[in-house]
Amino acid sequence: MTGWLATLLIFLPVAGALVVWLVPMPRGAAGSFALLVALVEVGFWINALIRFDFERQGATPNFDQQHTWFSDLNVSYHVGFYAFSFWLAGLTVIVAAASIAYAFWAGRERPRAYFGLMLFLTGATVGVFASQDMLLFYAFFEAMLIPLYVLIGVWGGPGRMGATIKFVIYTMAGSLLMLAAVIAYGLSQDTFDLIDASQSSSGWIFLGFAVAFAVKAPIFPLHGWLPDAYRESPPEVAAMLSGVVSKAAVYGFFRICLAKFPEPFDDYRTLILTLASVGLVYGSVLAFRAQDLRGVIAYSSLAQMALITIGLFAENLAGLSGAVLQAVNHGLVSATLFLLAGAIERRAATGDLDRLGGLARGRPALATVLIATGVIALAVPGSSAFAGEFLILAGIFPWGWGWAVVGALAIVLAAMYMLRVISAVLHDRRATTADESVLDLRPAELAIVVPLLALLLALSAWPAAISDHMVENSGDIPALVELNE
Amino acid sequence: MIDAPSVDWFALSPELAMLAAAGVALLGAVIVPRDWIRAFAATACALGFAGGLVAAAILFWKSGTPSLEVSDAISRDRLAALAQMIVAGSGLLAVGISYSSRRRVEHVGEYYALLATCGGGMAFLVSAGNLMTLFLGLEWFSICLYVLCAMDLDSVPSLEAGLKYLIVGSFGSGVLLFGSALVYGATGELGFAAIADATRSAGLDDDPLLLVGLAMLIAGLGFKASAAPFHQWTPDVYEGAPTPVTAFMSAATKAVALVLTLRVLTVAFPELDELWTVALAVLACASLAIGNLAALVQRRVKRLLAYSSISHAGFMLIAIAAANELGGKALLYYLIPYCAASLGAFAVVAARERELNAPVTLDNLAGLGWERPLLGVAMWSFMLSFAGFPLTGGFVGKFYVFAAAYERGWSWLVIFGVAATFVSLYYYLAVIRAMYMRPASELTLAPAGASPPREILLSASVFVAMVVNVGAFFAVQPLIDLAKDAAQSLPL
Numbered sequence: 001m002t003g004w005l006a007t008l009l010i011f012l013p014v015a016g017a018l019v020v021w022l023v024p025m026p027r028g029a030a031g032s033f034a035l036l037v038a039l040v041e042v043g044f045w046i047n048a049l050i051r052f053d054f055e056r057q058g059a060t061p062n063f064d065q066q067h068t069w070f071s072d073l074n075v076s077y078h079v080g081f082y083a084f085s086f087w088l089a090g091l092t093v094i095v096a097a098a099s100i101a102y103a104f105w106a107g108r109e110r111p112r113a114y115f116g117l118m119l120f121l122t123g124a125t126v127g128v129f130a131s132q133d134m135l136l137f138y139a140f141f142e143a144m145l146i147p148l149y150v151l152i153g154v155w156g157g158p159g160r161m162g163a164t165i166k167f168v169i170y171t172m173a174g175s176l177l178m179l180a181a182v183i184a185y186g187l188s189q190d191t192f193d194l195i196d197a198s199q200s201s202s203g204w205i206f207l208g209f210a211v212a213f214a215v216k217a218p219i220f221p222l223h224g225w226l227p228d229a230y231r232e233s234p235p236e237v238a239a240m241l242s243g244v245v246s247k248a249a250v251y252g253f254f255r256i257c258l259a260k261f262p263e264p265f266d267d268y269r270t271l272i273l274t275l276a277s278v279g280l281v282y283g284s285v286l287a288f289r290a291q292d293l294r295g296v297i298a299y300s301s302l303a304q305m306a307l308i309t310i311g312l313f314a315e316n317l318a319g320l321s322g323a324v325l326q327a328v329n330h331g332l333v334s335a336t337l338f339l340l341a342g343a344i345e346r347r348a349a350t351g352d353l354d355r356l357g358g359l360a361r362g363r364p365a366l367a368t369v370l371i372a373t374g375v376i377a378l379a380v381p382g383s384s385a386f387a388g389e390f391l392i393l394a395g396i397f398p399w400g401w402g403w404a405v406v407g408a409l410a411i412v413l414a415a416m417y418m419l420r421v422i423s424a425v426l427h428d429r430r431a432t433t434a435d436e437s438v439l440d441l442r443p444a445e446l447a448i449v450v451p452l453l454a455l456l457l458a459l460s461a462w463p464a465a466i467s468d469h470m471v472e473n474s475g476d477i478p479a480l481v482e483l484n485e
Numbered sequence: 486m487i488d489a490p491s492v493d494w495f496a497l498s499p500e501l502a503m504l505a506a507a508g509v510a511l512l513g514a515v516i517v518p519r520d521w522i523r524a525f526a527a528t529a530c531a532l533g534f535a536g537g538l539v540a541a542a543i544l545f546w547k548s549g550t551p552s553l554e555v556s557d558a559i560s561r562d563r564l565a566a567l568a569q570m571i572v573a574g575s576g577l578l579a580v581g582i583s584y585s586s587r588r589r590v591e592h593v594g595e596y597y598a599l600l601a602t603c604g605g606g607m608a609f610l611v612s613a614g615n616l617m618t619l620f621l622g623l624e625w626f627s628i629c630l631y632v633l634c635a636m637d638l639d640s641v642p643s644l645e646a647g648l649k650y651l652i653v654g655s656f657g658s659g660v661l662l663f664g665s666a667l668v669y670g671a672t673g674e675l676g677f678a679a680i681a682d683a684t685r686s687a688g689l690d691d692d693p694l695l696l697v698g699l700a701m702l703i704a705g706l707g708f709k710a711s712a713a714p715f716h717q718w719t720p721d722v723y724e725g726a727p728t729p730v731t732a733f734m735s736a737a738t739k740a741v742a743l744v745l746t747l748r749v750l751t752v753a754f755p756e757l758d759e760l761w762t763v764a765l766a767v768l769a770c771a772s773l774a775i776g777n778l779a780a781l782v783q784r785r786v787k788r789l790l791a792y793s794s795i796s797h798a799g800f801m802l803i804a805i806a807a808a809n810e811l812g813g814k815a816l817l818y819y820l821i822p823y824c825a826a827s828l829g830a831f832a833v834v835a836a837r838e839r840e841l842n843a844p845v846t847l848d849n850l851a852g853l854g855w856e857r858p859l860l861g862v863a864m865w866s867f868m869l870s871f872a873g874f875p876l877t878g879g880f881v882g883k884f885y886v887f888a889a890a891y892e893r894g895w896s897w898l899v900i901f902g903v904a905a906t907f908v909s910l911y912y913y914l915a916v917i918r919a920m921y922m923r924p925a926s927e928l929t930l931a932p933a934g935a936s937p938p939r940e941i942l943l944s945a946s947v948f949v950a951m952v953v954n955v956g957a958f959f960a961v962q963p964l965i966d967l968a969k970d971a972a973q974s975l976p977l
Contacts, residue, residue, distance in 0.1 A: 070881075070961040072814070072969065073888065110855070135884065139875035146874065149914070153922045161922065165911075172910050176903045183887050183899065 005048045006063040006079040006130045009089065012041050013096070013123035020116040027111050031104035034115035038097035038122065045093045054083055054469045059195050061132060062086070069136070074191040079130040083470040084254060084324045088247050089129040091331040094455065095243045096122040099236035101448045102339050106346065108155060108234070117147040121240060128248045134182045134192045134256075138175070141212075141252075144245055145171055148237070156232040163228035170225040174215030181208025185260070199260055206264035209256050210272070217249035217305040219272070220279030230298035235342025238294065242301045243335035249305070250327045253312050254320070259477055269313050273399070276313070277406040279306035284413035288420060293341045293351040296421050297334055300377070303410055304330045310407060311392035319395020320477070321467035326388030328466055329459065333377045333385065336452045340370055343445055344425060347438045353421070358429035363440040367426050369449055376456050378418040379411050384456055387463035493554035495547075496561040496612070498540040499569045503576070503605035506533020507598040514594025523593045527584050530597035534576035534604060541569035541608070545967075551974040557676050558618045560748075562974035565612035567817060567967055568744040572611070572737045575824050576604040579733035581946030582832040586729060586839065596636055600733065603629035607741045611748075615675040616665040619745065623661065623709065626741070627654050630734060634726040646725025653718035654708065661705025667698030668753075677753040684756045699754055703764060706749070710742035712798040713771040720779075723791035728838055731787060732831030735794045736824035743798070747805050747816055751975045758808050765806035766898055772799030773905035780912045786834050786845045789912055790827070793871055796909060797823055800886050803898055807889035813972030815885035818965055822878025822957040826867040829950030833864045836943055847919040854920035859944055861920055863951040870954050872913040873906050878957025878964075885965075 016037035020030050052062050061080030069075045081089060100118050108114045124147070127140035145168065153164040185205045186192040200206075215222045230238045258265055283303030290296045308330065311323030343366070344359065345351045360367035379385040389411055396403045441449070459465065471477060494501070510526040510533075517525045544566040551562030579600060603626045610622025631654065635647020669675060671694035672683035689695050707715040723731045750761050776796030783789040801823075804815040837845045837853060837860075854861030870879030883906065890898040957964055 068962065070965050072965060075961075139880065142875045142880075146869065146876070149917075150921065153918065161918070164918075164922075165914075168910065168914060172907055176907050179884070180887065180896075180899050180903050183884065183891050184896065187888055187891055 003063060003065050005044070005051070006081055007065055009041065009044055009048065009093070010079065010123050010127045010130055012044065013037060013119040013126070017116040017119035017123065020112050020119065025112070030111040030115045031100075031108075034100050034119055035097070035104050037119060038093070038100045041093045041122065042097050045090050048081075048086070049090065052081070052083075052086060061195075064132075066132075069133075073186070074193065074196075075135045075186075076133050076193060077136060078132040078193055078195070079127075079136070080132050081130055082255075082474045084320075084474055085129040085251055087324060087328050087466050087470065088251055088331075089126050091247065091328050092122060092125045092129065092244045094452070095239060095331060095335040096125075098335060098339065098448050098452055099239050102236040102239075102342065102445075103234070105444045105448065106236075106342070110154075114151070114155060117151055118236075118240075121147040121151070121245075125240075125244055125248065129251055132194045134186055134194060134197070137194070137252075137256075138179060138182050141178075141248060142175055144248065145175075148241065148245065151237045152229060152233045155234050155237070158232075159228060160232045163225075163232035167225040167229045170215050170218075170222065174212035174222070177208045178212035181205045181212075184208070194255065194260070197260060199262055201261070201263040203264045203267060206257060206261040206268070209252065209261075210268070213249040213252040213257065214272075214275075216252070217246055217309065218302065219306060219309055220275055220282055220302070223279070223283075223302050226302060227295060227298050230301070230338075231292070231294045235294075235338050235345070238297075239335035239338035242298070242338065243331040246301065246305055247327050247331060250308055250312065250323065253309070254324075254477070258312065258315065265313075265315070269315075269399075273310060273313055273396075273403055276306040276309040277403060279303065280310070280406060280410045281413070284410050284417065287417040288413060290417075291353055293344060293353060293356070293421065293425065294338070296353075296417055297337045297341060300414065300417060301330070301334050303414070304334070307389065307392055307407060307410060310396050310403060311388075314392070314395035314399060316395050316398070317471060318391045321470055322388050322391025322393075322395055324470050325459075325463055325467045326385065326392060329376075329385045329388050329456070332452050332456050332459075333373060336369075336373045336449055336456070337377065339449055339452075340366075340373065343441060343449075348433060350433060353424040355433045356425050358427065359438065360426035362436065363438070365441040365446060369441065369446070369453060370426060371422055372453055373456070374418045374422045376460065378415040382460060384459035384463050387460070387467070391467060490556035493559070493561060496544065496554045496559055497609075499537040499544065499566075499573065499608045500605045502536035502540050503533045503573070503601045503608060506530050506536070507601035507605065509533075510594055510598040510601060514598075523584075526594045526597035527580055530601045531577060531580045533601045534573045534580065537573035537604065537608060538570055538577065541566045541573055545570065545970075553614050553676070553678075557679075558614050559612050560614040560677075560974075561612065562971075564744065564748060564817075564971040564974040567971040568611035568741060568820075569608040571740050571820055571824055572604055572607045575733060575737040575740070575828055576600065578825075578828045578832070578946045578950060579729055579737075581942040581949075582732050582828065582835055583729035584942045585940040586727065586835065592636065592638070596633070599629045599633050599636075603633065603733075604737070607737055611741050611744050613745065613748075615677060615679075616669060617675055619749070620658070620662055620665060624658060626738070627658060627709075630654075630730075630738070633730045634722060634734075636730065637727050640725075642725035643727060646722045649718055649725075650722045657705050657708025657715065660701050660708070664698045664701025664705055667694050667701065669698075671695035671698060677749060680753040681755055684754070690756045696757070696760070699757060699761060700764070702749065703746070703761065703768075706742055706746045707768060710739055710746065710798045710802075711795055712768050712802055713775040713795060716772065716775065716795045716798075719795055720788045720791040723794070724785060724787045724844075728787065728831055728835035732828045732835070735790070735827045735831060739794060739798060739801075739827075740820045740824055743801050743805065743816060743820070746802075747813060748975065750805065751808065751813075751977060755976060762806045762808050762893075765802050766895065769799045769802035769806055769898070770901055772796060772802065773901065777905050777908040781908065783912070784846045784848070786847065786850065786916065787831070789847075789916070790830055790834070793909065793912070794827065796905060797827075797871070799905065800883065800902060803890050803902055804886045806898070807893045807895070808977065809889060809892055810969075810972055810977045811885065811892050812889035813975055813977050814965060814968040815882070815889045817968035817971050818878075818885055818957075818961075819882035821964055822870055822882055822954050825950040825953035825957070826870040826877070826879060829863055829947050829954065830867040830871075832943055832947045832950065833860045833867070836860055836940065836947075839940070847915060850916065850919040851923040852920070854917075860947060863947045864920060865917060866951050866954050868913040868916050872910050876955060876958055878954050881958055881961050
């Protein structure tokens with residue numbers, strides 16, 4: 001049974017998607033069926049969490065399963081979860097359930113196509129985190145793009161055409177370089193299996209992978225697709241995109257760049273840390289200057305992903321565990337914020353910060369949820385984000401205090417932009433277009449957002465749940481980490 | 486008395502099945518009552534292709550060791566059998582696509598007869614063992630295609646396409662013939678293997694006659710495969726010809742031309758591989774560049790697909806240029822999803838064309854995806870396959886092609902191919918964008934008739950093409966085993 005859990009987690013949503021597409025069902029049924037599948041998926045993940053062996057030593061991941069795909073080049077369907085990828089998969093299923101619930105509540109045109117695509121996206125993303133074969137990884141990595149392309153292109157806002165084209169062009173430029181890198185690396189190792197492949201010192205192949213992940217994350221200066229894609233998507237798609245899909249880059253850096261290319265990883269560290277630091281400050285400043293709600297969240301995502309990258313490139317216990325913890329935090333925070341932004345835009349018919357304001361008065365639930373999420377996002381001491389950022393800064397400190405100073409500066413900037421959003425949406429009443437008739441969050445919306453918030457609070461109380469349960473079972477990583485301790 | 490060579494009729498059975506079907510279809514046009522001609526001829530043609538498919542499959546199974554038959558003119562091996570299966574399968578789908586086209590009844594018998602004959606010629610060509618059978622097969626199917634392209638007698642573009650194809654195609658055949666003559670002059674041999682032996686034993690590897698002959702052979706085959714810079718006829722002919730013919734041509738012609746290129750170059754010219762691999766790599770780059778860049782600006786879908794087919798000739802030439810076992814496998818694997826996707830994409834265009842009674846452009850594709858979900862989803866899969874996205878066979882095909890180039894040590898070719906793929910995304914996704922993403926206000930294009938015609942055979946063909954195309958991604962192992970067995974017939 002446990003051998004099948006990874007496969008089950010990948011293909012349950014895909015099967016759900018096929019059912020939604022192929023079986024005729026009334027309009028309302030598609031959404032509720034999709035939500036049911038997403039919740040069952042969460043249930044399976046929890047089941048897997050209970051069975052997960054965090055102490056497992058050696059290279060084999062949990063729920064390891066392998067079948068030959070084509071044997072002449074040693075490509076196989078090989079899936080399994082390491083601890084860090086298992087947390088990211090958990091983030092995926094939870095955010096997906098919340099997003100699907102939100103879409104169901106908000107209602108979407110052509111529901112069968114829509115919910116099928118959302119489920120398919122969920123399955124493909126879990127697949128990315130589970131793959132232990134490079135070609136399979138690449139296939140899932142690309143397969144995420146197909147539903148996203150349609151979800152933004154068909155159900156997006158007025159500027160969706162430009163947004164999708166930019167998104168696809170940036171992403172594919174990166175991924176095709178990665179395809180070349182996959183081929184070069186796989187053929188030189190004579191296997192595409194990530195566990196069997198040994199380490200390589202080729203800087204070019206490393207760069208092929210790194211650029212693809214840097215676009216997906218995104219890392220400055222490859223972030224050109226980000227603002228449009230996040231602004232034009234439906235809110236729940238933006239939640240998936242920033243909360244979950246960007247984490248594929250974290251996984252890639254971790255599982256491939258770090259584990260398989262330790263030498264180039266070392267060589268390019270300064271370059272990538274510099275880019276990440278620039279992106280961190282730049283993203284934070286843009287978030288502070290952005291004129292609309294989604295712009296703030298989008299640019300803060302840019303900054304947060306840069307911070308996570310800094311943690312990864314610290315390549316020590318503190319930095320890596322901080323990066324994974326922060327990846328989960330940021331996923332939950334940005335998903336919650338995007339769903340709240342969607343709720344606010346529905347009410348005020350605008351996301352423009354100049355035309356919002358005063359929503360706190362008479363709307364206590366909205367105010368409470370937004371402030372709580374915002375406070376976690378700005379990493380107030382005691383929050384899970386504080387724990388993550390602290391670990392990242394502690395991890396990067398040995399590489400030079402300058403990096404840590406930039407990171408600390410970003411925390412200050414985060415406080416500035418989050419407080420600005422909170423005040424612009426909830427308090428500042430100068431030019432608000434939202435009148436008294438605007439409703440507070442409805443029970444259904446609360447049922448979607450509060451669980452996410454509750455998870456964040458739980459992580460705040462016990463961040464070690466993730467940061468202490470990831471390095472033992474992570475393939476080649478422990479050996480590398482010990483080198484740097 | 487002249488000794489007649491012993492004929493291995495079994496080796497010729499796929500061709501014979503298709504030829505017989507052509508004869509029956511032609512006879513039927515005279516004997517059968519007028520109302521039934523269409524159904525009769527189409528059934529005969531389909532049975533011929535089905536018979537050819539089965540015969541080729543049995544031939545594949547029984548021809549484990551390659552041999553030369555009929556006084557060494559025909560090579561009986563798995564390479565030929567696999568290519569014959571691809572041709573016959575393409576023909577079968579083409580019949581399904583053709584069936585409900587609005588063709589006047591006077592020529593419907595001839596149409597199917599020519600289609601079957603054309604398939605027979607292709608099946609003959611891929612098993613060619615010497616330069617004579619090569620030229621014979623080439624002309625056999627080309628002449629059928631010239632007529633098929635001009636089959637819509639009422640349509641000026643169709644006549645123009647037929648004439649253009651005739652002139653340019655004949656020129657290509659002429660170049661090929663001249664090249665064959667030069668090769669024969671240099672080596673004194675016609676058989677492919679014998680040419681290689683003669684080159685080796687006489688040390689002809691820098692003989693100018695042989696080199697010019699080789700260059701002209703490559704150019705002649707390049708015409709048929711529509712590789713740049715021999716591609717000029719492709720967009721006009723693909724656009725003007727009746728869409729089902731274009732569908733068949735884009736899949737089967739390309740397949741046989743490329744398989745033959747692989748066979749001729751590896752069997753007859755192994756001594757010169759330093760030269761022709763580089764030449765093919767250059768042709769591949771030219772095709773990729775021209776095909777992809779020109780496709781970017783097309784509005785008419787048939788022209789767009791024509792340029793896309795030029796770029797795919799480029800991808801497949803990369804596999805041949807790699808000249809290793811992986812390259813042979815890559816080409817033969819690539820052809821399977823490529824032919825399915827190409828036939829399917831033109832079938833969708835044909836369906837839309839019949840619905841609107843006008844040439845299909847990116848603008849009037851609008852809304853197709855929502856109106857006809859099967860065609861829409863299928864077109865999705867074909868475009869993704871062309872673009873080399875996962876979940877389609879096109880992805881695995883590109884992967885193998887690039888792997889073959891990398892194994893030869895040509896990383897630059899991999900990078901070039903990757904860049905070309907990147908450019909191609911723009912126009913493949915433009916098709917999808919046109920089908921699904923226009924605002925509703927743009928979707929009110931009045932169809933010619935009341936409701937779109939329900940064409941069961943066409944939909945079935947599209948469905949089969951989609952299944953092959955997507956199935957090739959999941960069932961890589963069996964297909965690559967077929968390709969491996971076929972590639973082993975060649976000295977790679």
